[in-house]
Amino acid sequence: MHLMHGFRTLILDLDPNQHDSAKTTIMRYKRSPVPITQYLKIKKGDGLVTDKFTESMYVLANEPSVALYRLQEHVRRSLPELVQHKTDMQGWEEQSQGAIYTVEYACSAVKSMTNSTLYFKSIEGLLRETIGIKDQMNSSQGRR
Incomplete structure (x- = not known):
């Protein structure tokens, strides 16, 4: 019995002493649809050979x-x-990191806007004062 490189082909010599009439069976044992016993042509009294062969297989x-x-x-x-899948996941991770950065930046902008009410009130006061000064200038020009 000889197993060739790659584990694909099994060669069996049933009677190695009779080289002229030696029956050599080559079978593909991997995913073979035919049972192993069909490849062997053994006499009835040789049950021991088939048992040993089955055990070897x-x-x-x-x-x-x-x-x-x-x-x-x-x-x-x-x-x-x-x-x-790995490259797809890495691409999605990069996109996710970009989206997370954008959301965090937007959240920090909103938080800083809540702290800016003092500045907006100051700007509103300055605008009212400016409008008042402009009205005074318009009324003083209208008197002349």
Whole structure:
């Protein structure tokens, strides 16, 4: 039994002593729709071979390197989408920070306006005084 690089192809030699008539079965065990027993042509008395083969297949299928390969496939498939989400989130964060700055600036402007009532009253008093002086000037010009 030989597992080739990449964990994709499994090669089985049923009788390695008979090189001329050796039956070599190549199967793709990953996502194979055909049961493993259909690939093997074994006589009835060879139940031990199929049991050992089944046990070996379970060991190979659950081997840590196969798990890491599947994990790598999952990461390779899902990583571009995650990167896109990250860049989208960073863009939204920048927009949010800009909006937060604008709102904070507007709030500080409103707060400073509530403290400016003293200044507005002073301006109102000066405007009234100016209007009064202008009226006096107009009336003094009208007498001449």
